[in-house]
Amino acid sequence: MSPDTRPSLLLRIRNAADQLAWEEFLATYEPTLRRVLRSKGVQSADADELIQEVLLTVLRSIPTFQSNQRVGAFRRWIATILQTKLLDFRRRQKSREDRHLKLAQRSHPDDLWQVDSTTIEDLDKDLDLQLEHQIFFQATQAVRNMIHETTWLAFWKTEIEQKDAMIVAAELQLSVGQVYVSRSRVLAKLRKFVAERRANDEEVT
Amino acid sequence: MIRRLDLNPNISPCNPKHVHQLVEDQLSDEQADQLAQHLCHCDTCRHLLDSLQTTNDTWNETCTVILEEEHKQTSTQLTDVLLQHAERPRLSPTFARSVLEAPSLPKGESSETGDRFQKLATEKMLSWLKPYENEADETEEFLGKIDHYCIRRVLGHGGMGIVLDAWDPKLNRSIAIKTMHPHLAANGSARQRFVREARAAAAVVHANVVAIHSVNEDHYPPYLVMPLIQGETLQNRIDREGQLDIESALRIMSQVADGLAAAHAQGLIHRDIKPANILLESGTDRALLTDFGVVRALNDATMTASGMIPGTPEFMSPEQAAGEILDSRSDLFSLGSVLYTMLTGHSPFRSDSPLAIIRRVQQDTPKPLIHHRTDVDWAAQSLVDLMLCKARDQRVNSAQQVGQWCRELLAHRLHPSTVPLPAALQTQTARKPMGWSQLTIVLSVFLIGLALSAGALWWAEIDSSKQLAKPLNTTPSQSDSNESAPSSTTTEAPSPSSAREIEAEIESIERELQLLEQQLLTPKP
Numbered sequence: 001m002s003p004d005t006r007p008s009l010l011l012r013i014r015n016a017a018d019q020l021a022w023e024e025f026l027a028t029y030e031p032t033l034r035r036v037l038r039s040k041g042v043q044s045a046d047a048d049e050l051i052q053e054v055l056l057t058v059l060r061s062i063p064t065f066q067s068n069q070r071v072g073a074f075r076r077w078i079a080t081i082l083q084t085k086l087l088d089f090r091r092r093q094k095s096r097e098d099r100h101l102k103l104a105q106r107s108h109p110d111d112l113w114q115v116d117s118t119t120i121e122d123l124d125k126d127l128d129l130q131l132e133h134q135i136f137f138q139a140t141q142a143v144r145n146m147i148h149e150t151t152w153l154a155f156w157k158t159e160i161e162q163k164d165a166m167i168v169a170a171e172l173q174l175s176v177g178q179v180y181v182s183r184s185r186v187l188a189k190l191r192k193f194v195a196e197r198r199a200n201d202e203e204v205t
Numbered sequence: 206m207i208r209r210l211d212l213n214p215n216i217s218p219c220n221p222k223h224v225h226q227l228v229e230d231q232l233s234d235e236q237a238d239q240l241a242q243h244l245c246h247c248d249t250c251r252h253l254l255d256s257l258q259t260t261n262d263t264w265n266e267t268c269t270v271i272l273e274e275e276h277k278q279t280s281t282q283l284t285d286v287l288l289q290h291a292e293r294p295r296l297s298p299t300f301a302r303s304v305l306e307a308p309s310l311p312k313g314e315s316s317e318t319g320d321r322f323q324k325l326a327t328e329k330m331l332s333w334l335k336p337y338e339n340e341a342d343e344t345e346e347f348l349g350k351i352d353h354y355c356i357r358r359v360l361g362h363g364g365m366g367i368v369l370d371a372w373d374p375k376l377n378r379s380i381a382i383k384t385m386h387p388h389l390a391a392n393g394s395a396r397q398r399f400v401r402e403a404r405a406a407a408a409v410v411h412a413n414v415v416a417i418h419s420v421n422e423d424h425y426p427p428y429l430v431m432p433l434i435q436g437e438t439l440q441n442r443i444d445r446e447g448q449l450d451i452e453s454a455l456r457i458m459s460q461v462a463d464g465l466a467a468a469h470a471q472g473l474i475h476r477d478i479k480p481a482n483i484l485l486e487s488g489t490d491r492a493l494l495t496d497f498g499v500v501r502a503l504n505d506a507t508m509t510a511s512g513m514i515p516g517t518p519e520f521m522s523p524e525q526a527a528g529e530i531l532d533s534r535s536d537l538f539s540l541g542s543v544l545y546t547m548l549t550g551h552s553p554f555r556s557d558s559p560l561a562i563i564r565r566v567q568q569d570t571p572k573p574l575i576h577h578r579t580d581v582d583w584a585a586q587s588l589v590d591l592m593l594c595k596a597r598d599q600r601v602n603s604a605q606q607v608g609q610w611c612r613e614l615l616a617h618r619l620h621p622s623t624v625p626l627p628a629a630l631q632t633q634t635a636r637k638p639m640g641w642s643q644l645t646i647v648l649s650v651f652l653i654g655l656a657l658s659a660g661a662l663w664w665a666e667i668d669s670s671k672q673l674a675k676p677l678n679t680t681p682s683q684s685d686s687n688e689s690a691p692s693s694t695t696t697e698a699p700s701p702s703s704a705r706e707i708e709a710e711i712e713s714i715e716r717e718l719q720l721l722e723q724q725l726l727t728p729k730p
Binding site: 031035041043093129130132133134136137140159160161162163175176177178180181184185187188189192 | 227228229230237238240241242243244245246251254258263266267268270271272274275425558559560
């Protein structure tokens, strides 16, 4: 899985025949987009719809995407698409709301909706953060199979579930030192996986 | 050095370089083993290691995401199965909605496969239970154990955790156990808050508050032990029956208010008062308030950086929706929403998105009760108004007062001639008899009615003059029947029978108008 053996995801999804690349893209971006939308207060059903729209747009316009060779250009491009769709969605929602409220003849301030406040930079930052989370999650899925079950559990319980090392040691019948070492080794492997994936995914040449 | 190592193989010398190498994953297995042994005894190196791996907020968030995704992966299919096959009565005999509200389970036909799937899902959900070793004299079958409690079945599960029907063999009684979802319990601060709030709630001892027998925080996930209440939630009852009769509503409200008053006296704010958190014991008329403070623990675990609110905000107070610091009066607003819901069959602030609900909570005045039923008196409306005051200093100021008024209203309804209405509710009525919109409607209905009756009178006059021109014997029954009508048969007034007809006509027009008006005011789905 090193950068030189694995062509950039972007290059691969440009190739319409590479179904696997698209699936990989979906596995990474779908949950990422979902969490970004959730953090923007979009309800789950609406998020489904929005994600569909964004992904379809990506699929349709990927052949015309022109990279400016900068790191993160691809992500920023997705952020731009997301912003457009989000704005459309909020306008739709707002006009629907207005129609409802008109019936009751009430006026209301616009501040709750902040229709024009979500900038591309803002979304790009959110995407970046959530991508990091997502890739870490994918790393746990990948690394788990490479190491011993007990080592994995020692990491999982102390680091992810944030339980006390002493308790975990007793549970797994390990020494505290072994728990510490296991955790550190798994963490290192995860970090390595994430660093490689991110470098690779952002490579656009 | 070697000597010391020989003397005590457990204490090897510190080697910070190895610690750094461990973090970089550059140690051989053998070196790692040695370091592991060393770390068992050396606090300094453990601290060094911790400091090299200090976690920041981003990493903590990553951990939460990983847990969520992991949970999703293992539970998605199971949830699907549950949603398709869950059999409502089986999953929600007692606590029902209070735990089911998050993923509300639709009714599904019960089938053998459904049963099997459900059993499978339950088993998976409770994989952390201790296995139950069947003892010789036991005839009952249990799913497993939590500490010494034997788990019979799952009563329900939702956003916060799972509620279990269990048997306490030490005290020989049935109990309910509420656990946190393991994936939520993994969040340290949520876990602490769950326990802290449970302790506070345990201090409230009142007939109308579900008691907390004990809380175990050392168990993973932590859990509460509560009495098993046979019955249903108020939400279930409203779902089933629609609006309640006023007497029942007042009876339930007075009890819940009393329970809440006891909690407020302890300085505890409920924060999540809603029909799903009110249990109605079957057989008796008892109403009990449950789930104190749980919402705060839930907030800790599920609130995102953007402050997204879990669950529906329908029963929130305006100050809660605005994210302000709360006091007990916030609960009174929510209680007002519950009263409104009991009297009308639906919550006062409804809309299709949480954000829209929040806006309605903050800005809208709910439609007067009279729009939903005709048997309410103004005193009940005044009570609801006083509880649903947006400004908290104008709101009714204690749960005790609410309970008191409910009992007085009830007494007045049962014995109108001997028990007067509470004075405060009467003055409220005098000050604000009805909303402007309602006044307008009533006035317009009256005016239209007046115009129509005038028109009808005029028409009747022409009609009767026509009739007068005809031979008398052709219209015998009209004038001769029932009423002998000795008095005014002047030309100004129509005959009594035609007046009755006109009255009836006006009445039917008024009814139609009311219907039309209701249709107009009910927001279209």
